Every structure is written in C-alpha cells, then in structure tokens.
Amino acid sequence: MTLFSELGLDSSTMKSIEKMGFEEATPIQAQTIPLGLEGKDLIGQAQTGTGKTVAFGIPLMEKIDLKDENVQGIIIAPTRELAIQVSEELFKIGYGKRARVLAVYGGQDIDRQIRALKKKPHIIVGTPGRLLDHIKRKTLRLGGVSTVVLDEADEMLNMGFIEDIESILSTVPEERQTLLFSATMPEPIRKIAERFMKDPTIVRVKTKEMTVSNIEQYYLELREGEKFESLARLFDIQTPELAIVFGRTKRRVDELSSALNLRGYMAEGIHGDLSQAKRLSVLKKFKEGNIDVLVATDVAARGLDISGVTHVYNFDIPQDPESYVHRIGRTGRAGKHGVAITFVTPRERGQLQAVEHTTKKRMERMKTPTLTEALEGQQKAVSEKIINAVENEDLSLYLPQAEELLQKHNAVDLVAAVLKSMTKEPDTTPVKLTEESPMPMRRGGGDRNRSGSGSNNRSRNGRGPTGRKDYGNKRNNNNRKPGGNRGSSQRREQYNK
Ligand SMILES: Nc1ncnc2c1ncn2[C@@H]1O[C@H](COP(=O)(O)OP(=O)(O)OP(=O)(O)O)[C@@H](O)[C@H]1O
Numbered sequence: 189m190t191l192f193s194e195l196g197l198d199s200s201t202m203k204s205i206e207k208m209g210f211e212e213a214t215p216i217q218a219q220t221i222p223l224g225l226e227g228k229d230l231i232g233q234a235q236t237g238t239g240k241t242v243a244f245g246i247p248l249m250e251k252i253d254l255k256d257e258n259v260q261g262i263i264i265a266p267t268r269e270l271a272i273q274v275s276e277e278l279f280k281i282g283y284g285k286r287a288r289v290l291a292v293y294g295g296q297d298i299d300r301q302i303r304a305l306k307k308k309p310h311i312i313v314g315t316p317g318r319l320l321d322h323i324k325r326k327t328l329r330l331g332g333v334s335t336v337v338l339d340e341a342d343e344m345l346n347m348g349f350i351e352d353i354e355s356i357l358s359t360v361p362e363e364r365q366t367l368l369f370s371a372t373m374p375e376p377i378r379k380i381a382e383r384f385m386k387d388p389t390i391v392r393v394k395t396k397e398m399t400v401s402n403i404e405q406y407y408l409e410l411r412e413g414e415k416f417e418s419l420a421r422l423f424d425i426q427t428p429e430l431a432i433v434f435g436r437t438k439r440r441v442d443e444l445s446s447a448l449n450l451r452g453y454m455a456e457g458i459h460g461d462l463s464q465a466k467r468l469s470v471l472k473k474f475k476e477g478n479i480d481v482l483v484a485t486d487v488a489a490r491g492l493d494i495s496g497v498t499h500v501y502n503f504d505i506p507q508d509p510e511s512y513v514h515r516i517g518r519t520g521r522a523g524k525h526g527v528a529i530t531f532v533t534p535r536e537r538g539q540l541q542a543v544e545h546t547t548k549k550r551m552e553r554m555k556t557p558t559l560t561e562a563l564e565g566q567q568k569a570v571s572e573k574i575i576n577a578v579e580n581e582d583l584s585l586y587l588p589q590a591e592e593l594l595q596k597h598n599a600v601d602l603v604a605a606v607l608k609s610m611t612k613e614p615d616t617t618p619v620k621l622t623e624e625s626p627m628p629m630r631r632g633g634g635d636r637n638r639s640g641s642g643s644n645n646r647s648r649n650g651r652g653p654t655g656r657k658d659y660g661n662k663r664n665n666n667n668r669k670p671g672g673n674r675g676s677s678q679r680r681e682q683y684n685k
C-alpha cells in the first residue's frame with residue numbers, strides 16, 4: 189500500500205489530491221508516478237477504473253512551469269467526451285497549482301476554442317482531428333511541449349488516427365516525455381511505441397484476469413428476436429440504478445432507445461451521428477440520474493467515468509475482446525461492485541470464446557428471464573420501498589385511512605392491492621427493432637466484412653490487419669456507401685458526428 193504522501197509530490201499536488209479525497213495510490217499510480225516524475229517514457233496498463241488518469245496526470249502536472257506561457261503538456265484521447273472528462277480531472281489535479289487546462293475537440297465552435305487558446309493554457313486535452321486542425325491554423329503551437337500523453341492509445345490505433353497523431357507529434361520537440369495508457373495493450377500497440385516513444389518502461393499491473401474482479405460477468409444465449417424482451421425483463425428483475433446498454437450500430441441505438449421509452453424506461457441514446465450538443469446533454473442527464481439507461485455505441489466504451497453505473501448490458505456482443513473489456517469497465521470502477529451481461533446469439537459463440545480467452549475469465553451462463561420473474565422483480569422493488577417507508581418514514585397522516593380500510597377489508601388483500609397499484613407490471617407493448625446480422629469477427633477492414641464470421645482465421649486479438657474501427661454502421665447511413673472511402677477524415681466523421 190502506498191500513500192500519496194509517500195510519493196514525494198509537490199505540496200500543491202498534495203493539496204489537490206486531498207481535495208479529490210484520495211489518500212492511497214492505486215497500484216498503477218504507485219508504480220508509474222515515480223517513474224513518470226523521473227521523466228521516463230512509460231507504457232502503463234492496468235484494469236479499467238483503476239485511476240490511470242491520475243497516474244499520468246500527476247507527473248504531467250508537476251512538470252508544468254506556471255511562468256512559461258507555452259503549452260507544455262498535451263493529452264490525446266479518442267473521443268470528445270473522454271477529452272472533456274480528462275481535462276476536468278487534470279483541472280482537479282492542477283487545482284492546487286492553478287494550472288490552466290483546456291479541452292479542444294470536434295463539434296465545438298472553433299472560434300470559441302481559438303479564443304480560449306489565446307488565454308495561454310498550459311495543458312491541452314484534445315481529440316486528434318481537432319488538435320491537428322488547430323495546428324494547421326496555427327492557433328495551437330506545440331514547440332514548448334515537454335509531456336505527451338496518449339490515453340486509450342490502442343483505440344486511437346483502431347480508429348486509424350495514427351497518421352493524425354504522427355502529424356501532431358511531428359510538431360512536438362523530440363526531447364519530450366511520452367506516456368501511453370490503456371487497460372488493453374494488443375500487439376499492434378508496439379507500432380505506436382516504436383514510432384513515438386524512446387525506450388519506454390512498460391508497467392503492467394499484473395492481475396490474473398484482464399477485467400476487474402468486482403464485476404460479475406454473465407452471458408445469455410438467445411435468438412436475435414428475443415433480445416429486447418430479455419433486456420426489458422432483466423431491467424425489471426435487476427432494477428439497475430444506472431445502466432449502459434451497448435448496441436452495435438447507430439440505428440440499433442436509436443431503435444433501442446425509442447423502444448425502451450415506449451415501454452416506459454427512461455432511456456436515451458448516444459452515438460456519433462448526434463450533434464455534439466446532444467451528445468453532451470444526454471451524457472449530462474445520465475450522470476445526473478435524469479435518465480436511467482444510456483444506450484450507446486462503442487463511442488461511450490472507453491474511459492468514461494460515470495459513478496453509479498451498476499449494470500452494463502451488451503445487447504450486441506462487441507466486435508472484439510478489447511471492446512468488451514472497456515465496455516464492461518464502465519461499471520465496477522474505483523472498487524465498486526458491478527454487473528455485466530452479454531447477449532450472444534447461437535452463431536456468435538465463437539466471439540464469446542474469443543472474449544473469454546482474452547480476458548482469461550469465464551462468464552457465467554444466465555437463463556433467459558421469464559415474465560413471471562420480471563413481475564416478481566418489480567414486486568420485490570416495490571416491497572422494499574414499502575418496508576423502507578414503514579421503517580423510516582412518518583406515516584401518521586396515513587394511519588387513520590389505513591385503519592378504516594382494515595376494518596372493511598382483509599389485510600392481505602389490502603397489501604396485495606397496494607403492491608399491485610405500485611408495481612410497474614411488465615409491459616408488452618409491441619416494439620420494432622431491425623434485426624442485425626450476427627456480429628462477425630473484425631478482420632480485413634472493419635465491419636463491412638460481415639460474411640464469413642467464423643472464428644478460425646481470426647488474428648489473436650480479433651482484429652483485422654488494418655485494425656481499424658468504426659463506431660457506427662455505414663450500411664445504415666444513407667449518406668455513405670458501404671464500400672466508401674476509408675480515409676482518416678471520414679473515419680473521424682463517423683466517430684465524431
Ligand atoms: N487513488 C485513488 N483513490 C480513490 N479513487 C481514485 C484514485 N485514483 C483515481 N480514483 C477515481 O477512480 C475513478 C476511475 O479513474 P480513471 O477514470 O482514471 O480510471 P482508468 O484507469 O483511466 O479507467 P479506464 O481504463 O476505464 O479509462 C475516478 O472516479 C477517479 O477519480
């Protein structure tokens with residue numbers, strides 16, 4: 189066990205850490221912060237939700253010289269929401285020091301960002317496309333940068349951002365420190381390390397499994413057409429506080445969130461075709477608990493730290509094992525308990541095995557939930573509410589009416605009637621979801637290759653040779669042709685819009 193106070197940090201950093209409420213460093217923090225402070229290039233791998241942001245954030249922050257008006261630290265992240273979140277965490281780490289941190293990302297008014305850049309931020313957190321845009325406009329100069337962080341580096345490689353990162357880093361001095369972090373480090377990450385780092389020290393927090401042990405992992409084998417009813421029943425049985433449901437395509441996300449709303453669940457979708465304002469407002473509502481269910485593509489799979497997410501449902505099995513690790517890692521963070529359930533159609537058994545092989549963890553098989561169980565689940569939730577009211581609430585205003593009712597009716601009938609009137613009975617309103625074909629292994633150019641989904645000639649990580657990834661589904665988008673241009677700017681569009 190290592191305390192932050194043992195790491196020899198600046199008093200300003202200690203002040204921030206105290207304000208953040210941390211005392212003990214997590215293993216990845218204890219192992220990487222000292223090396224980071226020495227100025228070493230680092231590759232850090234540790235499970236989801238174990239505090240990697242602080243692990244790179246502290247060494248970066250401690251090197252900032254407030255008197256220097258140059259941008260001195262730059263963090264590159266794969267999605268806009270993550271860039272915002274990381275900038276907020278860095279702001280907290282730099283609170284004691286009063287360092288200026290700015291997030292720049294696509295979908296936000298560029299003139300506003302240009303004005304903010306003129307205020308001389310010390311640290312910039314951004315998505316590759318927008319960072320490059322500012323560099324080209326000369327509104328961002330990285331000649332004074334001494335620390336570079338690539339958060340979720342393997343994902344940026346998947347998305348085909350490597351050329352963009354290369355262009356960005358070509359404007360950063362060679363004698364910089366480069367830090368690279370992710371919960372997953374598939375083999376191709378070596379490419380990034382070789383291209384952008386100098387003799388990096390690899391820090392892996394060794395655990396038997398790649399996923400955190402406090403997430404209970406289940407799978408449910410079912411037919412495509414049974415998925416929705418099963419999801420609704422699971423909601424009724426498990427009554428998640430906050431749940432994220434991952435779907436494979438943007439269409440899937442839209443249809444699922446509408447269908448859930450139709451059934452009375454408070455759900456909204458997030459994916460790359462929504463406006464940035466909408467993406468942010470949906471996420472905000474979810475964080476504040478104004479919606480209970482976030483339906484998402486993989487755009488929300490990486491890095492997002494939302495407290496209170498108790499359940500993750502993979503409505504569609506993820507495209508590769510790494511994506512599984514990150515998706516389920518949205519729950520069970522910072523030592524909390526979580527539940528992850530993955531739907532698997534009979535033809536997707538190979539993918540399930542590939543996931544289990546990578547995570548080195550067996551998922552437990554779950555039986556298809558029944559309507560009766562759903563009703564029981566809802567009754568149980570209502571019973572708990574009633575018991576809580578009996579034990580903790582002032583019921584004096586209700587007692588006379590209760591006594592009057594008891595004189596006329598049998599007590600069991602009365603309680604049953606109260607239960608019935610309070611219980612949300614399983615709703616069977618018909619909903620329409622477009623069937624998705626079974627998830628193919630990603631191989632040879634992303635999700636267009638749907639045919640031939642056998643598992644035998646899969647690469648070790650289930651990635652194709654290009655290793656590229658799209659979050660949406662071009663097939664379902666009228667504006668884009670399935671076999672269209674796969675240039676990096678278009679991929680960026682996919683991701684960011
Ligand atoms: N030392 C600590 N003690 C307690 N909580 C911490 C500590 N360090 C970080 N946290 C909290 O743990 C949560 C997860 O941290 P963070 O988002 O950095 O995880 P991560 O390892 O980057 O996960 P992911 O792989 O999903 O990106 C955050 O809410 C963070 O504030």
Ligand SMILES: [Mg+2]
Pocket residue numbers: 240241339491
């Ligand atoms: Mg992270």
